[in-house]
Amino acid sequence: MPASGNPPGRRERAKQDKRGRIMNAARELFAERGVSAVTTQQIADRADVAIGTLYLYASTKAELLIMVQNEKFAAAIDDGLQTASTVVGQGALKEVIAVVRPVVACLREQVENGRTYLHELVFGDPAEPNRREGLTIAGRLEDGIALLIARCASTDPADAVTLARVVIAVIHVSTTATIYLPSSDEDVLANISAQVQAMLAPRQLPPSHPSIPLNPQRKRIP
């Protein structure tokens, strides 16, 4: 006969335990070898459950990765937002980079996991609970950046929100594209920085009469 009346019964406790073992196994193996070098069977083995059971707790291998990365991602963002509040008054660019630095570090710590995570987040079904949470976390970052931009750059507040979305897109591509794989974190940050700087740069109204002609044709691949 179970002890307590309301709180977790034996069954529920066993389930939470299994969930924990699975998460731990996934976290460890992904960190050790990278998502693509780990099989779901290996995760099941380390968690000491059957493969079928694994898929009862996560409907997909990608979902396992998302669960694991969501934690780190959220921590990195909170870290960045904290740090940013310590560098107020140094211009929007500096502040944005302060937020973004830990995020880039997190996403590139185990590069394959980070980029696969981001991909799955935007590419997969946003209705799925873990992806939903991941997107919410990313939303926190976007909102934080919007605030920074609204405060420091002289923009329409509505534009600040839109610009934040642009910054997110830049981060996404800069941390995801294979071309930047060999770069250091600082190089990636510099790349992002250059793009943010360009989009926040002071600009007057454009002239009415452009004169330089456009040449759309380029020779084919060399």
Added chain:
Amino acid sequence: MPASGNPPGRRERAKQDKRGRIMNAARELFAERGVSAVTTQQIADRADVAIGTLYLYASTKAELLIMVQNEKFAAAIDDGLQTASTVVGQGALKEVIAVVRPVVACLREQVENGRTYLHELVFGDPAEPNRREGLTIAGRLEDGIALLIARCASTDPADAVTLARVVIAVIHVSTTATIYLPSSDEDVLANISAQVQAMLAPRQLPPSHPSIPLNPQRKRIP
């Protein structure tokens, strides 16, 4: 005995024929059902080659998709750049959208193929020849946009190049993210337009003394 001495011998002709059959089979099946609903075996069957032969001509299913999509993508970009040259003098935003419209249409014609293509392009190995070509094509778009921006918006020419890169990132995310799947092409274009507008908006130098406090914390997922 073969007829001509130098130009394609029987062997080379047979190879080109096979290559053509494989490309056609892939193009048709991908267009009909979308890349994920087509098996490599089905492509091999329609091309009337063995599965092993298929993998002699394309080292990966993704590579097949890239070959097929590169053609459409290049056409869409050339179309856009052409059209853009007919709307000169209406401001950078209008021109950029003119370039981007056919690109978005192309990428969303068969949505799954378009987004998978873009993903494979940036995520896969850039050294692989077909991806290289795809990236070169994308580079043409980026360069074209840079020119437009340099001509119409009052920016440092160096900034124009950087801003073009940002625009590419925006296009990438806007055509790739699942959230925008249900949107119409025009909605996606409007979304892109808003972001480009915000980043090209006139802006003065920021004030030195910001006053609004930053609140990084947000409540967890509702």
Added chain:
DNA sequence: ACTCAATTATGAGCACTCTCAATAATATTG
């Protein structure tokens, strides 16, 4: 015509992710 090395094609088979009918464990009821 015949030989033979080099090139190209083949498909059985491997590794992997994910499913689902069968089974076991737990809760509920008489």
Added chain:
DNA sequence: CAATATTATTGAGAGTGCTCATAATTGAGT
């Protein structure tokens, strides 16, 4: 404490993408 109903676990197996030892084809040299 059965007997029954509910819920959780299991692992053989289906379906894929891709590989690689083997076989067929080709063309240059005699």
